[in-house]
Amino acid sequence: MTEQPKLRPERPFFSSGPTCKPPGWSLDKIDTKSLGRSHRSAYAKGRLKYAIDLSKELLGVPEDYLVGIMPGSDTGALECAMWTMLGARPATVAAWESFGNVWIQDAVKQLKLKDLTVLDADYGEIPDLGSIPQDNDVVFTWNGTTSGAKIPNTDWLAPGRAGVTINDATSAVFAMEMDWAKLDATTYSWQKVMGSEAQHGMLILGPKAVERIESYDPEWPLPKLFRLKKGGKINRSIFEGATINTPSMLATEDYIVALEWAKSIGGREAMFERANRNAKTVTDWIESTPWLRNMVSDPAKRTNTGVCMVFQGDWYESLSAEEQAAVPKKIASTLEKMDVGYDFNGYRDAPPSLRIWCGGSLEQEDIARLLPWIEWAYEELKEGRL
Incomplete structure (x- = not known):
């Protein structure tokens, strides 16, 4: 008979999302000055911009990449990237767990992409990513949240490849280094590795993604929440704190607490x-x-x-x-x-x-x-x- 252990975890939070709050977290650490304010006020917009800038700094995102706050967590950010960029050229969607399979369903059943290749694998495995043509747009999940399988490297993505890469990195950023030079659109949510609140996602766009969005209009109608263009150009205000819809400033402040903690430890x-x-x-x-x-x-x-x-x-x-x-x-x-x-x-x-x-x-x-x-x-x- 195995003896019952005596020591218990001090913080018994082992969920894969929303994840454990940072050590030392408490409600009194949250700045409440932005609460009850319009998200368009100078102060609240400044806090949103601060969250964007600090995210960009901590992740080492290149200066010419855009980082914006999106509604709908990682799902909203990833689907925005798919709906605004796919359809311009042949596409491959690769999946090896639950959430990657959702992106396959989007491509097949919702967008109904005409020139689409689907790559999938069982839980714990990764499909043959090297078989993806470099001319194809590709949607993939850097780290399989529900299977524990991640891509071992980005060697299968050629530098300067013609297709756009759309990377769901929600359970990878802040835990694994991103190869930004090969990533055109990357998404994640606050409630994964940073242990923050849910409902908001981040969309990171490289120059190739911006060019695609500005030069291409998909044949399907875009919901307001996915509209990134204004006057035919990328709406850069979205990437400077002017969100598409009303954000939760409480969740924003909580995310800032997590970012500042991460910065403080290195x-x-x-x-x-x-x-x-x-x-x-x-x-x-x-x-x-x-x-x-x-x-x-x-x-x-x-x-x-x-x-x-x-x-x-x-x-x-x-x-x-x-x-x-x-x-x-x-x-x-x-x-x-x-x-x-x-x-x-x-x-x-x-x-x-x-x-x-x-x-x-x-x-x-x-x-x-x-x-x-x-x-x-x-x-x-x-x-x-x-």
Whole structure:
């Protein structure tokens, strides 16, 4: 019988989105001067611009790239990029997990792109990205939030390629370095690696993306929330704090708190190091735990944010499919009720699994304390005590 652990995580927040708040976060750290003000007021607009500028600085975005705040979280930002740029030339949409498959559905069923190639792969795998023609526009997810599989490199994107690259980087930015020279449109949301509030996304456009938007009018109507042009040119005010629709200033101020914290600890490099340490804690434990395996078999493709693991071994494999699906759910729900760990069950569309978020806002010690509890709950379940 495995003894119940004594140490509990001080902050038991392991969700993959919205993720754990930065260490030391509290409501009294939020600047409230912009609340109750028009988002068009000089002060509120200045705060929106500050969030944009600080994001650009911390991410190392090139000076000639535009960064803007979009409605609808990463989904709104990514769909805006797809709806405004695709259709001008052949396109490839590559996916290997749930959210990437949403972009496939957009391309196939909503935009109905005439010259479209779809590349997909099972959870834990990456499709053959090298097969994508360099003349094609391409939509891809840098890091699979629901599978734990990331692209190992950008070698498959040729410098100066003709097609536009649209990169969903929502669970990658602030944890992995972006190869900006090969990225024309990149999107993410505040509620992923930075642990901020949801509903707002970021759209980062390089010169090639701006040129595409200015020179191309898609055949489908664009909702107001996706309209980036004014008088045939990119509406640069959107990238200077004048949002398309009314933003939440409370969420904006919360995001600023997270950005300032990241800057205070050393910027994105420090965030990378924290995520790498956190992920190593989990991946090393998986390797030493015989009844678990990493969902991603190739170490070069394993994420340092949402680490996903599946069960194996004689006992688990003797269970019915329904019983297997219940294993991670029972472990996660048991530890949630005990306030040991929240929201680390695998994604609903993924194979039965556990998923532990390891982004930079988490403390390594909290992750290390969670793991023995998972071992204890597994043994309790195996012995019929859960």
